[in-house]
Amino acid sequence: MFASKGFNKAIVFGIATLGVVDALVAPQFGDVAHIAGALTFAVGVVFLVVGRSELFNENFFDPAAKAVNQDNSWLLGSLFRLWILTLVINLVGGFLFAFVFAVDGVLPSGSAHALERTAEEIVHRPVRVMFASAIIGGALVSLLSYLLEAVNSVQSRITISYIVGFLLALGPFDHVVVTAIHVFFGLLFDAAIGYGALAETIVVATAGNFVGGIGLVTFTHVAQVMGVED
Secondary structure, eight states, X not given: OOOOOXXXXXXXXXXXXXXXXXXXXXXXXXXHHHHHHHHHHHHHHHHHHHTTOOOSSTTOHHHHHHHHHSTTOOXXXXXXXXXXXXXXXXXXXXXXXXXXXXXXXXXXXXXXXXXXXXXHHHHTXXXXXXXXXXXXXXXXXXXXXXXXXXXXXXXXHHHHHHHHHHHHHHTTOOOHHHHHHHHHHHHHTTOSOOHHHHHHHHHHHHHHHIIIIIIIIIHHHHHHHHHHXX
């Protein structure tokens, strides 16, 4: 019933360039590199929006609204298939594209170390911290779709998506696709982590994104709309 779009290459570009900027800026400016990297990563979210692609829980308001509007059924099976299919396609496609960036010499010197360090920082956090961060990240990415509905011009859409992308990376707040690709980059660059840590990251971040993006934002907005219509 619902269609899913292909994987988003823009986010892989955003993560890779974040590593490049971090490696270039950190030696001289220290923590400012985190801000510079977030500013760079946000460009990937702009590409996401302009290209009308999806990450996982972003741009799902319309299918959710249609599902709850159906008589005698919320079509939860169709919704979950849509979300899971989108997640799997983005993860598999993102991992494959990351292999290209990981070819020796593609990224500037120091970028691999920056991406490796980020991956280790992600997986070494307590599970409760990652889950809470994923709730915020899921809510933020879902909120993007509602903000985009409020504007009409391409310039406004670019501005909003850039701001949301910047905030997502500045936290950093976990979105399962972005976070999992970060960790996978670390694996490719020999970070001190294993595939079990990647699997745990995907499970915890997905659960948090569901709570924050689907539960706290999407269905809350749907309920508000239905309340107004009634």
